Amino acid sequence: MEKEALKATVFRTMPLLDEEWEAFAACWHPVHYKRKTLLTSAGAVEHYLYFVQEGVQRAFYMDDASTETTLVFSYTGSFAGVVDSFQLQQPSRYYLETLTASYLLRISYADFTRLLDTHPNLERWVRLATAQALSGVLQRQIELATCSAEEKFRILLTRSPQVLQLIPQKYLASYLGIDPATFSKLLKSVRV
Incomplete structure (x- = not known):
């Protein structure tokens, strides 16, 4: 049951054969982190890909003046x-941290590459998922x-x-690339 949300998310991009899914699912392992845990640091190589079962994380960049810029959030599903x-x-150019206690599944780089080498359909799934993510990044840009703010x-x-x-x-x-005071004003004045 703990991998049903992962399966639903994967299959939204592209359904896999039972054998492919079973091989893929077997490589994801549960991990738990407290809030404000640094999962990846700038300069370190990322060894895992995560799927969020519960919690919120953020990736952020820190410039030479130690100013943080949030790049993306991840949350359940x-x-x-x-x-x-x-x-x-x-090496990563940015950081990944948990904002809340987080329950994640993770797959190692070694397992990930072995699966892609063994199952061409999984490599196709990664290509399609990467293209979807890139489309979202370009829209955000x-x-x-x-x-406007x-x-x-x-x-x-x-x-x-x-x-x-x-x-x-x-x-x-x-x-959003706006200062906190502007965000606060927008929160009070804008209704969606």
Whole structure:
């Protein structure tokens, strides 16, 4: 039962044959982390890909002045991890931390690559999932570059209304590229 949400998420991208799913599912192992646990540090190579059973995580970049910029959130039913570092086995440029206690499934890089080498359909699934993720990243880049603070706020609340209950406002403001005071004003004035 603990892998049913993972299966549903995987099959939304592309259904797998029973044999492929069973091999894939067998490589995911449960892990639990307390809130504010650093899972990946900048400069380290990501060794795991995660699937969120419960909890909220964020990936963030820290500049030379130690200013944090939130890049992405992951929460129940989504994949998490520093995917570029994981797939390329290169040092990460950013951090991944838990914002809440998190119950995750994880797969190691060794198991992941072995599965892709053994099951061509899994490699196809990864290609399609990566393309979907890239499409979302590019859409976000367009929004960051072309939308006003209010438009970005409205898009966030329309796309993911639950984030206000899950994620501290300072991280949401950082994610939108606006200062916390502007975020607070928008929270009071904008209705979606």
